[in-house]
Amino acid sequence: TSPPPPALTPLPDAMLRVRATRERKLSHGDALAVKQALSVPGQGTRDHSPAHVVLRDRLLAAVVACFKRHGAAAIDTPVLELREMLIGRYGEGAKLIYELQDQGGELLALRYDLTVPFARYLAMNKITNMKRYHVAKVYRRDNPATTRGRYREFYQCDFDIAGQFDPMIPDAECLKIVHEILSDLQLGDFLIRVSHRQILNGVFAVCGIPESKFITTCSTVDKLDKMPWEEVRSEMVGEKGLSPEAADRIGEYVQLHGGLDLIERLLQDPKLSQNKLAKEGLGDMKLLFEYLTLFGITEKVSFDLSLARGLDYYTGVIYEAVLLQQENDHVDEPVSVGSVAGGGRYDGLVGMFDPKGRKVPCVGVSIGIERIFSILEQRVAVSGEKVRTTETQVLVATPHKHLITARLKLISELWDAGIKAEMMYKKDPKLLKQLQYCEDTGIPLAAIVGEQELTDGVVKLRDVATREEVDIPREKLVDEIRRRLEP
Amino acid sequence: TSPPPPALTPLPDAMLRVRATRERKLSHGDALAVKQALSVPGQGTRDHSPAHVVLRDRLLAAVVACFKRHGAAAIDTPVLELREMLIGRYGEGAKLIYELQDQGGELLALRYDLTVPFARYLAMNKITNMKRYHVAKVYRRDNPATTRGRYREFYQCDFDIAGQFDPMIPDAECLKIVHEILSDLQLGDFLIRVSHRQILNGVFAVCGIPESKFITTCSTVDKLDKMPWEEVRSEMVGEKGLSPEAADRIGEYVQLHGGLDLIERLLQDPKLSQNKLAKEGLGDMKLLFEYLTLFGITEKVSFDLSLARGLDYYTGVIYEAVLLQQENDHVDEPVSVGSVAGGGRYDGLVGMFDPKGRKVPCVGVSIGIERIFSILEQRVAVSGEKVRTTETQVLVATPHKHLITARLKLISELWDAGIKAEMMYKKDPKLLKQLQYCEDTGIPLAAIVGEQELTDGVVKLRDVATREEVDIPREKLVDEIRRRLEP
Numbered sequence: 001t002s003p004p005p006p007a008l009t010p011l012p013d014a015m016l017r018v019r020a021t022r023e024r025k026l027s028h029g030d031a032l033a034v035k036q037a038l039s040v041p042g043q044g045t046r047d048h049s050p051a052h053v054v055l056r057d058r059l060l061a062a063v064v065a066c067f068k069r070h071g072a073a074a075i076d077t078p079v080l081e082l083r084e085m086l087i088g089r090y091g092e093g094a095k096l097i098y099e100l101q102d103q104g105g106e107l108l109a110l111r112y113d114l115t116v117p118f119a120r121y122l123a124m125n126k127i128t129n130m131k132r133y134h135v136a137k138v139y140r141r142d143n144p145a146t147t148r149g150r151y152r153e154f155y156q157c158d159f160d161i162a163g164q165f166d167p168m169i170p171d172a173e174c175l176k177i178v179h180e181i182l183s184d185l186q187l188g189d190f191l192i193r194v195s196h197r198q199i200l201n202g203v204f205a206v207c208g209i210p211e212s213k214f215i216t217t218c219s220t221v222d223k224l225d226k227m228p229w230e231e232v233r234s235e236m237v238g239e240k241g242l243s244p245e246a247a248d249r250i251g252e253y254v255q256l257h258g259g260l261d262l263i264e265r266l267l268q269d270p271k272l273s274q275n276k277l278a279k280e281g282l283g284d285m286k287l288l289f290e291y292l293t294l295f296g297i298t299e300k301v302s303f304d305l306s307l308a309r310g311l312d313y314y315t316g317v318i319y320e321a322v323l324l325q326q327e328n329d330h331v332d333e334p335v336s337v338g339s340v341a342g343g344g345r346y347d348g349l350v351g352m353f354d355p356k357g358r359k360v361p362c363v364g365v366s367i368g369i370e371r372i373f374s375i376l377e378q379r380v381a382v383s384g385e386k387v388r389t390t391e392t393q394v395l396v397a398t399p400h401k402h403l404i405t406a407r408l409k410l411i412s413e414l415w416d417a418g419i420k421a422e423m424m425y426k427k428d429p430k431l432l433k434q435l436q437y438c439e440d441t442g443i444p445l446a447a448i449v450g451e452q453e454l455t456d457g458v459v460k461l462r463d464v465a466t467r468e469e470v471d472i473p474r475e476k477l478v479d480e481i482r483r484r485l486e487p
Numbered sequence: 488t489s490p491p492p493p494a495l496t497p498l499p500d501a502m503l504r505v506r507a508t509r510e511r512k513l514s515h516g517d518a519l520a521v522k523q524a525l526s527v528p529g530q531g532t533r534d535h536s537p538a539h540v541v542l543r544d545r546l547l548a549a550v551v552a553c554f555k556r557h558g559a560a561a562i563d564t565p566v567l568e569l570r571e572m573l574i575g576r577y578g579e580g581a582k583l584i585y586e587l588q589d590q591g592g593e594l595l596a597l598r599y600d601l602t603v604p605f606a607r608y609l610a611m612n613k614i615t616n617m618k619r620y621h622v623a624k625v626y627r628r629d630n631p632a633t634t635r636g637r638y639r640e641f642y643q644c645d646f647d648i649a650g651q652f653d654p655m656i657p658d659a660e661c662l663k664i665v666h667e668i669l670s671d672l673q674l675g676d677f678l679i680r681v682s683h684r685q686i687l688n689g690v691f692a693v694c695g696i697p698e699s700k701f702i703t704t705c706s707t708v709d710k711l712d713k714m715p716w717e718e719v720r721s722e723m724v725g726e727k728g729l730s731p732e733a734a735d736r737i738g739e740y741v742q743l744h745g746g747l748d749l750i751e752r753l754l755q756d757p758k759l760s761q762n763k764l765a766k767e768g769l770g771d772m773k774l775l776f777e778y779l780t781l782f783g784i785t786e787k788v789s790f791d792l793s794l795a796r797g798l799d800y801y802t803g804v805i806y807e808a809v810l811l812q813q814e815n816d817h818v819d820e821p822v823s824v825g826s827v828a829g830g831g832r833y834d835g836l837v838g839m840f841d842p843k844g845r846k847v848p849c850v851g852v853s854i855g856i857e858r859i860f861s862i863l864e865q866r867v868a869v870s871g872e873k874v875r876t877t878e879t880q881v882l883v884a885t886p887h888k889h890l891i892t893a894r895l896k897l898i899s900e901l902w903d904a905g906i907k908a909e910m911m912y913k914k915d916p917k918l919l920k921q922l923q924y925c926e927d928t929g930i931p932l933a934a935i936v937g938e939q940e941l942t943d944g945v946v947k948l949r950d951v952a953t954r955e956e957v958d959i960p961r962e963k964l965v966d967e968i969r970r971r972l973e974p
Binding site for chain 2: 041042043045046047048049050052053054056057068069070071072073074075076077078079080081082098099100101103105106108110120121124125131132137139141152153161163165166169170172176180291294295296389390391392404405408409412415416418419420421422425426427
């Protein structure tokens with residue numbers, strides 16, 4: 001399954017500030033000064049702050065919940081793969097692979113997606129039947145022209161079904177998953193564009209394209225979502241060497257989109273209906289739409305012949321989900337604001353990793369978490385929601401000096417009882433500062449011990465929001481805290 | 488905080504099998520044959536199967552729960568760091584850093600630990616006060632002599648406290664965390680060895696070692712857990728150029744271990760008590776032991792002057808936790824079976840990344856999850872526990888042919904209601920095969936629809952364990968499933 005491109009978001013302020021120091025002349029005498037000025041993560045990568053991580057984990061949890069609802073098991077593979085394993089799998093993407101230095105030993109590269117490692121895993125372990133998910137980072141040296149704002153390290157969330165099954169049942173489930181996730185996340189209106197490599201190949205064949213040019217023509221067609229047809233046509237003729245007539249014939253097909261009606265029409269098409277590949281592909285597509293009707297999701301699915309997807313390894317159904325901009329006064333039709341999921345069937349990839357070439361048919365989908373994340377992040381920013389970055393339930397506080405011992409003993413009791421507790425690391429912090437810390441970080445309770453409380457064998461439990469304070473006998477404190485924190 | 492070495496576990500069978508195919512002569516005519524024979528992850532890395540991931544996630548969840556109990560927030564940093572950032576931070580570890588090719592642009596390397604990236608993050612974002620955890624993979628090109636069984640990609644789980652605070656309060660909390668995690672995981676008996684870089688430096692000074700040789704002497708002392716004193720001594724004299732007399736004087740100190748009593752004795756030591764560094768360090772150590780007494784954990788803590796820790800960046804308290812082998816008839820004293828956690832104070836590291844050299848004192852701990860994982864894995868294997876790798880609650884099944892439509896409609900309803908459901912991907916699977924699948928994978932319920940059930944508007948709900956079957960009206964199915972799955 002192929003990965004939608006990562007999100008376009010601005011660099012955080014802090015990073016811009018530090019980048020600026022690269023240029024600044026440094027007066028600091030330390031020999032490390034120059035290195036210090038470089039203290040920023042590499043180009044196209046970024047640090048994730050606690051608030052980032054909390055939001056990201058929420059999002060990943062929603063995606064993983066869907067994958068588990070569909071019965072998938074998780075695997076994990078190394079970030080480092082043998083370079084040989086990645087070569088020739090990604091078409092034009094190959095030049096974006098990060099390669100490691102030869103430091104004596106194997107030639108290694110960073111994984112470019114999670115699909116090729118999955119295929120390698122299946123072949124290596126002789127697994128012929130598996131439903132798995134994998135949520136992990138992948139690496140792409142975005143070429144200079146597209147670097148701005150694209151991340152070079154980004155998450156992918158993949159779900160794949162491997163095995164020899166009856167047609168379109170797993171394929172339909174992948175589309176159901178995309179539909180569930182995009183609906184669950186309430187990202188607004190979306191559309192799942194679907195096509196089929198065999199239909200495209202059939203189209204190319206009936207338009208008179210030699211088979212040797214199918215893959216390269218495919219990658220030109222794939223640009224139709226970013227370029228008008230005129231430009232795509234001129235790339236076909238100019239760069240790819242198709243005849244103008246062949247390009248025009250392709251143009252008539254790849255600008256079509258619709259539903260079951262279009263599939264029926266193409267099944268009657270005098271040229272396509274004579275082509276074996278196209279006929280099989282259209283048969284698949286018809287069955288797929290029947291299953292999607294049972295799932296009740298055809299409203300959001302469009303059979304779209306302009307969809308080609310850039311990766312070499314697809315062999316059957318392919319799909320891509322795009323979010324649609326909300327309609328407004330200036331725009332009559334919803335406009336795509338970018339791909340947030342994509343995938344398809346790849347029946348040949350596992351065989352490439354098996355010594356005997358044994359094939360394991362696969363189909364899968366990759367959720368473009370980075371783009372979705374940037375949408376959710378904007379939404380949180382607009383809503384003014386204050387994201388708590390810790391889960392601390394109780395601050396252990398003292399009202400006077402010389403009570404560090406009392407605080408350490410009490411917090412130790414709370415930790416041992418499984419209560420999430422913090423204390424300030426100063427020996428004698430002011431009570432006001434301690435209560436302010438609760439308000440700043442959202443800690444709901446303060447457990448206060450002063451001389452009097454120690455003498456009385458109680459702890460003053462304060463509700464930070466209401467400012468109510470009650471003395472609780474020390475031995476009942478843990479139960480009282482638990483009672484108050486019950487949902 | 489420094490990372491304990493990863494676990495020594497045998498390669499999985501599947502990997503050994505595939506390694507064997509490297510040598511095997513391939514008859515398959517495909518041009519990819521040679522590449523196929525290499526289909527194994529790189530040296531020192533491994534794939535994690537679903538059962539592995541389930542166990543690992545359980546373990547990580549326990550560690551993260553402890554970090555959250557102590558009020559830490561999570562951050563994430565890139566796997567790729569600028570090479571400049573990592574150079575000169577790791578002492579002899581530097582040669583194990585993975586470097587990327589210069590593919591035009593920056594010189595990059597894979598992170599070696601999570602501590603240096605944390606220090607860079609603090610400096611870059613001008614953060615002077617933070618309690619954070621980070622669970623992520625790090626990368627080390629283990630040198631050939633130690634390659635066998637050590638992983639080159641492995642998890643670290645780090646907890647660190649940054650900020651200018653009163654002495655030993657955060658340091659004591661780090662030790663409390665190690666104690667909590669190792670107790671929670673029930674790994675058997677353990678010992679936390681503690682020392683202090685300033686005490687060691689004081690020892691070196693009073694033994695007549697020039698300051699320029701402190702760090703290199705330190706890394707030799709660090710080998711005392713793997714070599715007898717005689718060998719360490721000969722490395723000091725032979726390789727490091729210390730005089731035999733100085734080495735002997737060092738030997739008298741670094742073989743000491745004990746508790747508060749030893750600290751008191753050294754505070755009275757005629758030579759050490761005259762050394763400013765040692766006196767300060769011993770003062771810290773005394774306060775630390777007082778706090779650990781309040782936490783009730785001194786029984787598992789040993790002040791051990793042979794502990795030095797290999798990394799350059801430590802400046803104060805250092806520690807390392809080891810599991811002790813169960814006593815048996817042949818062994819009188821418990822024996823260490825390897826380090827499972829380590830860390831210490833590093834007050835200078837953040838300043839190295841700040842353009843103005845502003846320091847942020849830090850202390851932290853890293854849990855050696857890989858070694859712990861291999862212990863837990865063995866334990867699960869011995870117990871015969873069958874680890875479920877999916878969470879599926881219901882299998883949607885049919886007893887006759889031609890019912891794919893009924894299955895797809897029903898499973899779609901269950902998914903939409905949030906029920907974790909699977910069905911077999913064959914159009915007409917045998918009922919026995921479907922029920923067998925439930926037993927094999929631990930699915931507790933089967934929802935069966937045949938012609939009769941469709942006519943009657945019911946679903947036959949089967950309890951897989953008891954084999955009891957009850958007809959449930961279709962509209963009550965979701966509630967009934969939820970009721971049955973309640974804990």
